[in-house]
Amino acid sequence: MIRARGLAAAAALLCLSTPAYALPAPVSPSDPAVADQWANPSVRxxxxxxxxxxxxxxxxxxxxxxxxxxxxxxxxxxxxxxxxxxxxxxxxxxxxxxxxxxxxxxxxxxxxxxxxxxxxxxxxxxxxxxxxxxxxxxxxxxxxxxxxxxxxxxxxxxxxxxxxxxDGDPLEDAQTPGVSLVVPVTALVDIVPGETGQAPADPPLILESEQLAGQLAPGGRLTELLDAYATATTTGPNAAELRQGSCLAIDPALVDTVSRMTEGYTVAEERPSLTKKAQRLRDSWGSDEESDAGEPGRGAADAQEWLSRLSATAAAGCTVALPWANGDVNAVAATEDEWLFRELVQRGPATLQSELGAAPAGNVVIPASGYVTEQAATALGWADQTGSTVLEQGMRAAWEASAAARAPQPAAEEGTALESTDLPDISGAPAPQNPVQVLVADNTVWGVPGSGNFARLSPGITAVTYPGALGALLAATGPSPQTTGYSNPDSRFDYRLDSAAARASTAGSALRLAVAEQTLPGDWAQAPEPVLALPASLVDARTAAALLSAAAELFAADAATPVPLDRAVTPEPEQAEELDSQPLSPQTLGVTRFGSPYADPAAVSDTEVLRAGQQARYTDDLTRMTVNDPGINLSRYGFTLPLRRDVLTSLTATSRSSIGGYGDVVAAADRRLDANRRTLQDLRGSVALIPPGNVYTRASESSPLLIVAENGLPLPVDAELVYSGPEGATVDVPGRVHIPAYGSITVQMTADLPAEQDQTQLTLWLATRDGSPISTPVDITVQTRAGIVGTYGIALLFVVGLSLLLLFRVGRHRRRQRQRP
The missing domain is CATH 2.60.40.10 (Immunoglobulins)
Incomplete structure (x- = not known):
């Protein structure tokens, strides 16, 4: 007899022949081009x-x-x-x-x-x-x-x-499957974009609204969700088993923001400008260019209460970190920016341990989409927490080590920018020292026979699968029901047609049914696989309570056993041996193919990925052009860290796969990326060259050229002065220009310019040591010695001509005077 899950796996393999691709640009769920991907028009x-x-x-x-x-x-x-x-x-x-x-x-x-x-x-x-x-x-x-x-x-x-x-009578000789329930704790975080780091404390927190405070207040979604989980795992029926077989998947961006809220915050639509323009005192009288200061936030006390309760709950049970801001793993990987992806998966566990006091499960990644692309799988090596120093040193130490490896070699010629091809190749995520487990739906991978619900995606990266049908039903719960990309489109509809309470009841029954599927009588039955249950990202307290109650009843009836998450995601020795016996290669890659089997209308579009990637690389350039100063507490990575977090927040998966939430999430991402772009432009524009007027006249060929470099950033800038000019023009620029924080410096250069030309046009700009442009190029015109001599000769001839003309007229006038009687 062939088991049901074997049939499902075979069907999944057929489905994987039509993988999903992201749309070029965001498209509303009501648009006819994608409407049938969100909801089958023939359904209800x-x-x-x-x-x-x-x-x-x-x-x-x-x-x-x-x-x-x-x-x-x-x-x-x-x-x-x-x-x-x-x-x-x-x-x-x-x-x-x-x-x-x-x-x-x-x-x-x-x-x-x-x-x-x-x-x-x-x-x-x-x-x-x-x-x-x-x-x-x-x-x-x-x-x-x-x-x-x-x-x-x-x-x-x-x-x-x-x-x-x-409930009915249990089957004879039925085996008891395990259950591991993962409860997400996340919310949309609306920090006003454009924030930059400060030291020694965080910058003042500015939120766009009080929506997060409302969720933390008594009766709010986050408070009721935490209360439901804490009560069920401490004083509810079968609390000990439930605590063992469940885990809180916590968004570290949410915890970080709530922690900052406890210190007080402001609610405003925009933040004050980061750069100050030079202005005469008399011009500033009566001017009012300051932005709205906003209103003090009202949720500090509720934030403190919620964070304390979360810390106590985390200390008593299991926690695991979601990607930062519940960001879309596949979209962030598609930006191809190393530091953006590392912030997504590497910082979260350290943040939770620092803020909550309990170490979360390590090396576990939970994509909200329920699947990973091949590009994302190869980047998941950064999720390895083995030997991580993020808790003690943040990401600064890793950045500085990478920067040192990329530093120009001593043999590089002074005054020239190092070509990117001369940099050491350190791109790509390393293979993890310990395996990284990523939780995905079972119809998004094709596993290795004998390995159960595990499949090798890339070296050191293991997929741990959960039932796709169960995942799709549980995702369609809560206030923002999700349409999962891995769900069969034939059965998709607007899940809001059924009430949140009805969908919560469905979730509890679906968990019981998923456990019953694993219970098969007879000698031919294989060992049942653990049932991993993951509800929607914005799960509500009612749904969480229904799932917790269903699991507790299963444990009480001995119909299921609790399985801790760390054990549920770890292959048994024989399964690991089977996985290791199937090396990934071009010949066997098709066997382990993975990704969404159906069209995913909520996938982040190519346009959004392109914008996010450009801003991430722009932020990397901004970080590289600044330098750390022992006299300044602020580090260069810490200065630009909030800008990376803005990009990650714009790529959040929370509510994006909901018919009702898609439009708002896309619009919020667009506004955030626009604001972040303006901030990056302002910051880069504050480092500039100031040319000495339109034309620079040299008295001799040995006369130096002078130009002023200014820096409006709170950290010094190390740069190279780069130029371009006509053939034969050579400018001896300094090999390194160090511009102090909030200061300026005059740069002196010597030039060998073509003598046969009266004027020479030069373009100068500042660049990082690896050649990335910093400042906007400026054009200067240099008056050469030949031009000066030519100009003087013309002027002399003109003066002589005027003098002769004047003498001629005076002589003629005198002659006329003598001839008169």
């Missing part, structure tokens, strides 16, 4: 948007609904009818049934008349599930609404769908 097409029902409460025997009329017309004769389908054997089948029309729900219960509903009216309806006589197992439920809208006849108006589980 007759759902009425303004009339529906939301689940309020649900248990084994009873469901309470809120029936609402948000349309502009009266609904008369409204009736709710419970219906159900046959019990489903797999999560994939359950997901398919939830997307089908009413014909898939052939069994009817007793209808309940609601009556007439006026526009805006809501009414609660309680339904008894006992008459449905649901079979043991997991069954799709449908609560169908019928009624007449306005003058029309009675018609089907919509439905509420959910999965419902009825």
């Amino acid at each position: 097409p007759d759902e009425h948007g303004g009339i529906g029902a939301d689940v309020l409460e649900a248990d084994a025997r009873r469901v309470v609904l809120t029936v609402f009329n948000d349309s502009d017309e009266v609904v008369s004769g409204l009736t709710v009818t419970p219906r159900h389908a046959d019990a489903v054997p797999t999560v994939g089948e359950a997901r398919r049934i939830l997307s089908l029309s009413g014909e898939a729900y052939p069994y009817y219960g007793t209808s309940r008349e609601v009556g007439d509903l006026a526009p805006g009216e809501r009414r609660e309806v309680a339904l008894n599930l006992a008459p449905l006589d649901l079979p043991p197992g997991t069954t799709p439920l449908m609560f169908a609404l019928t009624g007449a809208v306005g003058e029309s006849g009675v018609d089907y108006l919509g439905s509420e769908r959910m999965l419902h589980t009825v």
